[in-house]
Amino acid sequence: MTGKNILLLAGDFVEDYEVMVPFQTLQTVGHEVHAVCPEKSADDQVKTAIHDFEGDQTYTEKPGHNFTLNQDFDAVDPEEYDALVVPGGRAPEYLRTYDEVLEIVRHFFEAEKPVAALCHGAQILAAADVLDGRNCTAYPALKAEVIAAGGSWEDDVTRDGNLVTGPAWPDHPAWLAEFLDLLGTDVEHAEPATAD
Secondary structure (H helix, E strand, O other), X not given: OOOOEEEEEOOXXXXXXXXXXXXXXXXXOOOEEEEXXXXXXXXXXXXEEEEEOOOOOOOEEEEEEEEEOOOOHHHOOHHHOOEEEEOOEOHHHHHOOOHHHHHHHHHHHHOOOOEEEEHHHXXXXXXXXXXXXXXXXXXHHHHHHHHHOOOEEOOOOEEEOOEXXXXXXXXXXXXXXXXXXXXXXXXXXXXXXXXX
């Protein structure tokens, strides 16, 4: 397998697991991942938020870690990337107000490159007007937004053409597995070592 160049859109208060887990997992299996944020450069940080599900009517929110970006947003040329990751959290609600972000997202759909969006990441996809006619999912509270954008709502991790979507970070195993398959990533599992 040849590693892919993957772009990851982040911003202040991106969901902690939803940015860190895919960022690290995709690197672990040999892909290069550039994490970017509008108005920020490589080595700048974004704050993350931890969204948890503790029996309330919606998720709770707590301060997370600082996540270090590794590429300048202004240097991004979407033509140079093979795939896009759009994590959730609080960041998508304002990232979708940047025309440059929406143009980047549209490029991946127009070129039919793999896109993985999780949780509130669908807010960016809806704003970019790329969900029309797509089967997809997101955090359940976004069902009305997805349908208003022309998407066909699904309850679980969904793959529709070049798009893989999931409800939230508890769905990482199925969401990442679908995305890795879409990328053509072969993950070999070593047999456990035996004691002699």
